[in-house]
Amino acid sequence: xxxxxxxxxxxxxxxxxxxxxxxxxxxxxxxxxxxxxxxxxxxxxxxxxxxxxxxxxxxxxxxxxxxxxxxxxxxxxxxxxxxxxxxxxxxxxxxxxxxxxxxxxxxxxxxxxx
Amino acid sequence: xxxxxxxxxxxxxxxxxxxxxxxxxxxxxxxxxxxxxxxxxxxxxxxxxxxxxxxxxxxxxxxxxxxxxxxxxxxxxxxxxxxxxxxxxxxxxxxxxxxxxxxxxxxxxxxx
Numbered sequence: 001x002x003x004x005x006x007x008x009x010x011x012x013x014x015x016x017x018x019x020x021x022x023x024x025x026x027x028x029x030x031x032x033x034x035x036x037x038x039x040x041x042x043x044x045x046x047x048x049x050x051x052x053x054x055x056x057x058x059x060x061x062x063x064x065x066x067x068x069x070x071x072x073x074x075x076x077x078x079x080x081x082x083x084x085x086x087x088x089x090x091x092x093x094x095x096x097x098x099x100x101x102x103x104x105x106x107x108x109x110x111x112x113x114x
Numbered sequence: 115x116x117x118x119x120x121x122x123x124x125x126x127x128x129x130x131x132x133x134x135x136x137x138x139x140x141x142x143x144x145x146x147x148x149x150x151x152x153x154x155x156x157x158x159x160x161x162x163x164x165x166x167x168x169x170x171x172x173x174x175x176x177x178x179x180x181x182x183x184x185x186x187x188x189x190x191x192x193x194x195x196x197x198x199x200x201x202x203x204x205x206x207x208x209x210x211x212x213x214x215x216x217x218x219x220x221x222x223x224x225x226x
């Protein structure tokens with residue numbers, strides 16, 4: 001069953017703690033993305049990666065870090081430097097056909113600060 | 115000005131009726147356009163890509179107006195299950211990797 005998986009579904013973070021959100025895909029997609037969604041706002045790009053061992057900052061990368069050691073995996077770490085981490089985090093991967101790149105999303109992780 | 119703007123709604127639609135709404139975008143170089151559906155507390159799911167000539171998928175019709183820089187989505191014969199938030203997504207093409215711009219969504223509520 002192909003798709004994108006994210007874990008955990010819910011995550012609770014204590015003050016000063018780093019937490020890591022998992023994202024795995026078996027779609028053989030090259031590009032992967034992390035977005036943050038806050039109520040009433042559009043998705044905002046945190047980081048993206050076009051290929052293994054390469055990634056780029058998005059619009060709101062401060063307080064976050066990523067790695068891309070395997071094509072299938074793109075974990076996101078929310079560090080203690082991110083002062084307002086409560087949000088819905090969405091991982092996506094994309095496929096390109098001609099000049100059209102189409103994204104598909106995982107089920108998301110809700111992060112709450114205790 | 116936001117790069118992609120949508121009327122947040124809600125659009126309250128009687129079951130069986132037609133509803134249409136637009137999305138405007140600011141980057142005239144945008145190449146790819148999409149509509150996603152997002153249910154409450156779920157991930158966005160691709161509803162349809164939007165092509166220059168317009169395209170239809172069952173009860174859903176999408177149109178692109180490059181001159182006025184907007185895309186539209188029309189839903190015919192609305193079902194209760196069509197209740198969701200519809201996200202407009204615009205991309206600059208493969209020259210703009212990672213440059214997907216998302217609208218905040220239009221909420222549609224279909225009532226019995």
